[in-house]
Amino acid sequence: MEHRAQLSLQAVDCDGAIAEAVDALTGDTRADFFRKAVIGGSALAASLEAPALAKQGLPKKDTKILQFDLTLEYLQAAMYTEAQRLRALPPRTLDWAKVVGANERGHVRAIRGLLGKDAVKSPRFNFRGVTEDDRAFTETAVAFEDLTAALLKTQALQVKSRGVLAALVSLHSVEARHAAWIRHIAGVVPARAAFDKRTSKAKVVKLVDSTRFVVSAPKTSGRRRPKYTG
């Protein structure tokens, strides 16, 4: 029996926030981006106080966007955490996984703080051996760092709260650093071009879908009469 739910982007995109964000990957002009991405000093200050933002109440759209970001951060944090705990990867890989994992867990905690009571629970994951295979782990890590950076970049154009915008930009640069760093360690040029290429919705959906990492919980409890020896 396969214990996975709908292993697709749609499965975790309960509110349509991700689809909306991905749509925008090809939607806005660069001028729009720079116009909307101007961050005021007060917004940056607000991002420093995540619980304060949560208390103020976030716009509904921002909440949905952050909820999906939280899900992606859960996925990344869980992958690094599992790799660290299993210790099946070479020490060289575990060294960077430890640093990046601590960042990702920090992202989870920070976004949960931003969302307050609206924070969604972590899905269950099956990494299908990726956390036990050096090459697969490195490739998957880069793919998800890139994906998250691309999404955050797009979502920055959509959020209404400047505090949330500042938070997304703060996350975005760190995800981009991760992708560059891991590439460098793997012997690949970290930034080949002057600008990131835009990606299509289909490509992002395909990437997340192909992992089949999000699964449903196994049924380990029941109501049948026990058959134990007594």
Next chain:
Amino acid sequence: MGRSRFGIALALAVVLIAGAVVAVLAGADSEGTSARPGLPPSPPSALAPKNVPVGPRPLAHWAPVLAATAARERPADPTLVGEVPTRTPEGTTNIVLATGAAARRAGELWVRVRLPALPEDAHGWVRRSALGGYSPVHTRLVVDRARLAATLFRDKRRVFRARVGIGAPGTTTPGGDFYVRNRLEKYQSPFYGPIAFGTSARSTEVSDWPAGGFVGIHGTNRPDLIPGRISHGCIRLSNPDILRLARLMPVGTLVTVR
């Protein structure tokens, strides 16, 4: 005389200056040729909290069995040590405990797991693809057959202790290392109390029990017999104690019977 004093002073000055130059050059060398360039560190965190450490290392990981498979003596080895079904006798998803790092053989990943089978502490290698996602285990229940007591530890910290009933002479509770496989509740059987946990331990003395004689941890309708050696192999607790334990002990918990 005046000239010689001047000469000495000059010589001292030269020595001091030379020493200072050497020291400066040495300092410059230690920084300039270091593997670390003189770059500033990464910017400080904009959002609090900052980094979050991984936390205590789990005692083990468990995984559900997604596809019925055969456990082998070694990865990809033809020698079978047991069958691993997807379901327990109670209809819940079967789980196994991963006990070591995975190994790749012939392009396939294999995992060594503890099996719910005889003999006690049975292990085997199964395909990673037959298993679901790992869950970390942070709890261990230690059953002391001499003292008739069960103690639950979470990350080495004691969080629960209670007196228990164990197997009577002739139907003793097997000793060894096992794990909790499932949790049952709301069934119609006062004999097992309000909640029952199934373990991977199997009785070696009760061979004709339905479903193979798995040992459970459960409540009772005879609390007056606890503590004591009174069961067919199961570990019995008073109903208040099993309810308290159920709030603390997740599926996958290690069980050590000694």
